[in-house]
Amino acid sequence: MEMEKRAAWLEELFDIFPKERVLTDLADRHAYSFDASLGEYLPEAVVQPQSKEQIQRLVGLANRHRVPLYPRGSASSLSGGPLPVYGGIVVDMSAYPKRLTIDKENMLAIATPSVITAELHRKAEEAGLFYPPDPSSSSVSTLGGNLMENSSGPKGLKYGTTKDYVIGLEVVTPTGEIIRTGGKTVKNVTGYDLTRLLVGSEGTLGIVTEAILRLIPKPRARRTVMAAFPRLEDSGCALTRILGAQILPSAMEIMDEYCIRAVEEYEPSGLPLDAEAILIIEVDGHPAAVEEEAAQCEAICREHGAALVRAAATAEEQAQIWKARRLISPAIARLGPTKISEDATVPRGQIPEMMKRLRRIREKYRLNLVVFGHAGDGNLHPNILTDRRNAEEMARVEKAIEEIFAAAIELGGTLSGEHGIGLMKKPFMEMELGKEGVDMMRKIKEAWDPNNIMNPGKIFPDRNEAHR
Amino acid sequence: MTNRLYEKAYEAANACVQCGYCLPACPTYASMGKESASPRGRIHLVKMAAEGKIDVLRDLKTPIDLCLGCQACEAVCPLNVRYGEILEAAREEIHRRQSERPAPGDRVMRMLLRHVFPHPGRLRRLGDLGRLLQVSGLLRVARSTRFNRMLPERLSWFAKALPDIPPPRERLRFGRVYPAKGERKARVALFAGCVMDAVMFRIHRATVSLLTAVGAEVAVPAGQCCCGALHLHQGMADEARELAKRNIEAFERCEADWIVSNAGGCGAAIKEYDRLFADDPEWFDRAHRLAEKSRDVSEILLELGPLPYVNGPETVVTYQDSCHLLNVQRVGRAPRALLEQAPGVRLKEMEGADRCCGSGGIYNLLHFSESMAILDEKMERVRETGAQVVISGNPGCILQLQIGIERAGASRHMRSVHLAEFLAERCGF
Numbered sequence: 001m002e003m004e005k006r007a008a009w010l011e012e013l014f015d016i017f018p019k020e021r022v023l024t025d026l027a028d029r030h031a032y033s034f035d036a037s038l039g040e041y042l043p044e045a046v047v048q049p050q051s052k053e054q055i056q057r058l059v060g061l062a063n064r065h066r067v068p069l070y071p072r073g074s075a076s077s078l079s080g081g082p083l084p085v086y087g088g089i090v091v092d093m094s095a096y097p098k099r100l101t102i103d104k105e106n107m108l109a110i111a112t113p114s115v116i117t118a119e120l121h122r123k124a125e126e127a128g129l130f131y132p133p134d135p136s137s138s139s140v141s142t143l144g145g146n147l148m149e150n151s152s153g154p155k156g157l158k159y160g161t162t163k164d165y166v167i168g169l170e171v172v173t174p175t176g177e178i179i180r181t182g183g184k185t186v187k188n189v190t191g192y193d194l195t196r197l198l199v200g201s202e203g204t205l206g207i208v209t210e211a212i213l214r215l216i217p218k219p220r221a222r223r224t225v226m227a228a229f230p231r232l233e234d235s236g237c238a239l240t241r242i243l244g245a246q247i248l249p250s251a252m253e254i255m256d257e258y259c260i261r262a263v264e265e266y267e268p269s270g271l272p273l274d275a276e277a278i279l280i281i282e283v284d285g286h287p288a289a290v291e292e293e294a295a296q297c298e299a300i301c302r303e304h305g306a307a308l309v310r311a312a313a314t315a316e317e318q319a320q321i322w323k324a325r326r327l328i329s330p331a332i333a334r335l336g337p338t339k340i341s342e343d344a345t346v347p348r349g350q351i352p353e354m355m356k357r358l359r360r361i362r363e364k365y366r367l368n369l370v371v372f373g374h375a376g377d378g379n380l381h382p383n384i385l386t387d388r389r390n391a392e393e394m395a396r397v398e399k400a401i402e403e404i405f406a407a408a409i410e411l412g413g414t415l416s417g418e419h420g421i422g423l424m425k426k427p428f429m430e431m432e433l434g435k436e437g438v439d440m441m442r443k444i445k446e447a448w449d450p451n452n453i454m455n456p457g458k459i460f461p462d463r464n465e466a467h468r
Numbered sequence: 469m470t471n472r473l474y475e476k477a478y479e480a481a482n483a484c485v486q487c488g489y490c491l492p493a494c495p496t497y498a499s500m501g502k503e504s505a506s507p508r509g510r511i512h513l514v515k516m517a518a519e520g521k522i523d524v525l526r527d528l529k530t531p532i533d534l535c536l537g538c539q540a541c542e543a544v545c546p547l548n549v550r551y552g553e554i555l556e557a558a559r560e561e562i563h564r565r566q567s568e569r570p571a572p573g574d575r576v577m578r579m580l581l582r583h584v585f586p587h588p589g590r591l592r593r594l595g596d597l598g599r600l601l602q603v604s605g606l607l608r609v610a611r612s613t614r615f616n617r618m619l620p621e622r623l624s625w626f627a628k629a630l631p632d633i634p635p636p637r638e639r640l641r642f643g644r645v646y647p648a649k650g651e652r653k654a655r656v657a658l659f660a661g662c663v664m665d666a667v668m669f670r671i672h673r674a675t676v677s678l679l680t681a682v683g684a685e686v687a688v689p690a691g692q693c694c695c696g697a698l699h700l701h702q703g704m705a706d707e708a709r710e711l712a713k714r715n716i717e718a719f720e721r722c723e724a725d726w727i728v729s730n731a732g733g734c735g736a737a738i739k740e741y742d743r744l745f746a747d748d749p750e751w752f753d754r755a756h757r758l759a760e761k762s763r764d765v766s767e768i769l770l771e772l773g774p775l776p777y778v779n780g781p782e783t784v785v786t787y788q789d790s791c792h793l794l795n796v797q798r799v800g801r802a803p804r805a806l807l808e809q810a811p812g813v814r815l816k817e818m819e820g821a822d823r824c825c826g827s828g829g830i831y832n833l834l835h836f837s838e839s840m841a842i843l844d845e846k847m848e849r850v851r852e853t854g855a856q857v858v859i860s861g862n863p864g865c866i867l868q869l870q871i872g873i874e875r876a877g878a879s880r881h882m883r884s885v886h887l888a889e890f891l892a893e894r895c896g897f
Contacts, residue, residue, distance in 0.1 A: 023502060023504075025504075025527070026522055026526075026527050027504050027513055027522060027527040027528065027530065027531055028502065028503070028504050030504075030512065030513055030516050030521070030522060030527075031502070031503035031504035031506075031509035031512060031513060031531075032503055033512075034486055034512060035486065036485060036486045036487045036488065046502075048501070048502075074488050074491060075486070075488060075503075076487055076488045092502075092503075095501050095502070116492070137487065137488070137489070139489065139492055140487075140488045140489055140491050140492060326546075329546045329547060330546055330547050330548055333483065333485070333547045333548075337479075337482045337483050338482075338485075339485050
């Protein structure tokens with residue numbers, strides 16, 4: 001029966017798409033079964049739409065046959081957002097035609113969802129403009145993926161996140177309408193703000209086919225300061241003092257002692273091995289202002305007990321400082337083949353406390369747990385390095401993750417700062433939002449997608465799914 | 469669940485966290501536009517095959533066959549996943565399973581690799597035959613007649629792009645030593661290779677002239693043979709190991725300061741010889757010592773130089789990285805520095821010079837249309853530079869780029885040459 005059903009909709013796919021845009025080989029299906037999280041689910045087919053009309057017809061087919069659709073960008077998601085958990089059809093939006101227009105006069109970018117984030121950065125800069133959201137995957141991630149996950153990166157503190165730059169969308173809804181939300185103006189209060197509802201909806205409310213993005217003038221200068229603190233608490237105080245001195249850094253990154261050691265062992269660059277935390281602070285803006293602000297940051301770090309402070313003015317020196325941050329990934333990868341990257345986020349003032357709790361969790365469950373992240377906006381990245389083949393350790397990992405979430409929420413924070421809920425965090429949604437909060441979201445989902453065909457199985461437990 | 473692929477590749481494949489940072493670097497992902505043609509996808513499929521979830525021949529073979537092996541993904545991987553090793557293991561396993569029921573095309577290929585390539589003498593005779601066809605005009609006749617249309621398209625392009633084969637007496641003699649001009653600064657041993665020695669030996673002549681001019685004594689050790697890279701690409705690891713042993717022995721006897729190659733692919737193979745002997749400590753050490761001494765000709769020329777350049781006509785050139793020279797040997801600066809030093813030469817970089825031209829050993833022969841899609845895109849980038857000469861450091865790339873020039877109908881004002889040949893011209897040799 002299942003086979004027959006599949007055969008029927010598969011046949012219809014070829015009415016909508018040319019055959020080279022429908023992938024059904026086992027190898028191709030496996031190649032679309034994963035993202036950058038741990039999950040792995042085999043879709044029954046993969047399609048690569050080339051127009052919104054094709055998507056519209058695809059959605060029609062999905063509703064008629066009740067086949068789930070799983071839209072996907074470059075699949076660099078860390079939360080399982082695009083995984084085809086119920087099989088069905090993966091909609092590969094990374095292959096959608098790439099169109100990008102920079103409207104210099106109105107400081108806007110109009111882009112299709114397949115445009116790579118870094119390409120927008122480049123094109124904006126060529127026009128003297130700036131698109132701040134900068135997830136570390138920006139060289140590969142698509143704008144569509146960024147929009148759906150509301151990604152951000154290190155610049156959130158000063159510049160906000162993706163949602164602060166999306167002012168208009170064109171979307172194919174789960175019931176097959178093509179709608180436009182927002183527009184080309186920064187101010188727009190006409191009706192519900194569907195744009196904001198869609199940004200961060202993780203592909204559950206529709207497929208974006210075009211986005212209007214706000215750009216800002218490019219900052220003229222940048223300065224970077226690195227400071228190593230023998231005591232974790234001191235780094236927290238320094239952070240607070242810098243913001244208290246009316247400086248708004250464009251980035252404030254923190255790495256814990258385990259990161260420092262891993263990086264230094266991987267490629268020695270003179271990082272102090274006895275430091276409990278390193279802060280990397282970047283200020284940008286007018287050349288005169290950044291010079292003064294960088295000097296102030298340096299002084300504040302020293303006053304708060306930093307044992308080592310390095311300042312960088314040239315691009316080369318800056319790259320040297322950021323190198324330590326960049327080396328975290330390869331350095332910690334040597335601790336284990338499986339990497340679980342979380343993004344629990346707390347109010348900024350709670351960072352030292354959260355770091356302490358993470359250290360206790362590390363000890364309690366005897367895990368390779370390292371912490372780095374965007375300290376300025378409270379967005380930490382506890383990473384656990386393990387081996388998924390080790391069932392006993394994986395059980396401890398699972399418990400540790402649960403405890404990380406609980407700690408973040410207890411400290412007034414959130415499950416996810418930028419990776420999204422996806423699959424892995426959905427059992428914890430009620431912990432943060434309460435039953436009523438989750439129910440309200442579910443009602444919205446049901447109103448938009450009555451047949452539950454758009455990325456089903458994501459972000460909150462289905463009504464018939466067991467509660468945890 | 470343990471099978472050979474699992475043992476050989478799982479550990480390396482499992483190190484991939486599927487972040488996708490390799491996607492923008494992969495030429496086949498760009499041209500084919502699907503995940504099974506990306507490094508991340510291929511690694512995942514190797515993992516699936518190792519876990520027994522997909523079949524090695526039915527499912528894994530095509531995506532692996534369609535990989536160029538350029539290893540550009542390795543250079544950008546934030547976790548240093550050893551893609552080259554994973555690819556090699558997959559190819560070996562495919563080869564092993566296929567040996568049980570080979571296709572006719574594979575049989576011919578394997579016959580050539582087994583019985584012709586390991587023997588420099590046989591290859592030279594083939595080269596001479598090629599020259600006979602060229603000189604007698606037979607090839608031209610064949611080209612201009614209907615006969616050409618009977619040839620598969622790919623072969624007629626190759627015939628068109630193949631440079632003139634010089635007379636056999638111009639070949640380097642095995643066992644000979646060419647003395648340094650002036651003060652002897654170093655003794656180097658030249659790796660002659662297979663195709664280069666049989667057909668493109670004008671490049672060897674140029675290489676020897678340049679090396680001796682900067683004070684290197686050049687030995688051409690007897691007993692050397694094809695490096696085995698082509699065999700390895702076809703998954704014939706045993707044959708590759710035999711060739712590696714012969715070369716290790718030949719070059720050990722020569723006692724040179726450096727082993728010099730002028731083919732990016734061969735140099736890379738030598739640099740990775742130790743990988744072939746992971747289970748054999750004695751040969752592993754010997755291979756490792758040879759690898760440590762292995763250099764590209766451009767590195768030696770830059771180190772011992774400057775070259776005795778003469779003034780030449782104003783020429784705009786562009787440089788195409790050989791993938792194995794850049795991504796495995798990590799040589800990209802030296803060839804460019806040598807070009808920049810030459811009076812009258814203006815090096816104009818093309819966009820994506822570090823991206824594969826689609827040659828990929830014999831990929832262009834085996835997967836012609838896939839290769840040409842990459843090449844035609846590459847030629848657009850070349851055209852934008854306005855270069856008269858496209859320079860590279862590997863015979864396969866040179867041939868491929870010449871095919872590109874022919875296909876673009878640009879052979880009147882553009883040519884593809886090896887770095888050594890071009891530098892020799894600029895030194896008046």
